[in-house]
Amino acid sequence: MDFILSAVIVLGGIALVAAVILYVCSKKFAVYEDPRLGTVLEALPGANCGGCGYPGCSGMADALVKAADKGSLEGLNCPVGGAETMGKVADLLGMAMANTEPMVAVVRCNGTCELRPKTTEYGGLRTCTAMNACGAGETACGFGCLGCGDCVSACKFDAIHMNEETGLPEVDEEKCTSCGACVSACPRHIIELRKKGPKNRRVYVRCVNKDKGAVAMKACKAACIGCGKCAKECPFEAITIVNNVSYIDYNKCKLCRKCEAVCPTNAIVAVNFPPRKPKVEAPATGEEVKAEPAKASVESNKKETEA
Known part of the structure; x- marks a missing residue:
């Protein structure tokens, strides 16, 4: 009986001491959480x-x-x-929050299967990272989309998919949250976050090829050749040319689309704009209208004389 009592007292004492130590430690090393x-x-x-x-x-x-x-x-x-x-x-x-303009991911490559044909066949691990590490990929362009879909795998919101016809990724504007996961996943850095713009309208250069014009065009018919026509045409100084490729600053761009009209390779794209109105030919002047009947009269008289 004495042994049982002694054991209870000893265990109780140990538990009491341990409880005191734990209490002191919890107070001493407590981490305050706001x-x-x-x-x-x-x-x-x-x-x-x-x-x-x-x-x-x-x-x-x-x-x-x-x-x-x-x-x-x-x-x-x-x-x-x-x-x-x-x-x-x-x-x-209890703070004021400044308004931030919504962003969206854009794919800066227009090298479709038709415009940028394959020159070789890749047989390794089918990821953009692996293919990029091995070289230029399956086309002659060492800067464009590799088409393996690393960006698709990185997106948690099902906002980007590969178009089997073009071989390029396409972004769903409604689903895109501009989280930047696809931007980080692309080893070629062809995906960029840009402002959605008023009425979701945007103008940007869909090419990142830094090769000189002739080399770039040989690899892809839609490549930017760095000719500078767009920069000269832009009245807002929104376009710069660095390393043989144009770039449009979305903070300066006023969406006038003048650059798109002068681009010789159609490397500049305008998104969500209404179709351009066809050019109407100028009507014939009064002199031209009068000249036609006169000409017809001369020909009629000539036929009558011959008869």
Whole structure:
């Protein structure tokens, strides 16, 4: 009986000491968590895509709370939730949120199977990363789309698919959240995030080929040849030519489409614009109209004389 009592006392004492140690440690090494973190995290979409530049939504929530303490949320944006989500977060943190223009992924390659024919056959691992590491790919263009669909695999929102006819990826504007996963996945860096623009209209150069004009055209009939006609035509200085390829700054572009009209290779594309109106030929002048009957009269008199 004494042994049982002693065991109970000893075990009870050990449990009491352990409880005291645990309590002291919990107080000493406690990590304070701002209660706003949970609230902000619930307001975020929970996609954990990393498009905001932070490791998941929890990282974004932490950054938002810290930014609010500093007095500004500038530079922080959730591409999936967009302006609506950021507005809710700003209200929760008692901050004003600057309006951010929606972005969308665009594919800067127009080298379809027809315009950029295959010159070789690749037999290795069917990924863009692997093919790019082996060389130029299956065409003579060392800058264009490789067509293996790494961007498709990277997209968590089913917003990008390969077009079997053209061999190029196509972005669904309605589904694209501008998270940037496809941009990071492309080893050729042909996918870019651009502003959707008013009425979802955009003008951009659909080529990244840095070869000189003759070489670029030999590889792809739709390549930018760096001729500079677009830059000369642009009245807003929105176009620059670097490394033999044109680039349109979407912050300066006013969507006048003058550059598209002068591009000799159709490397510049305009998206979601209404079709251009066909040119109407100028009507004949009065002198030309009068000349026609006179000519007909002379021919009639000539026939009568011959008869």
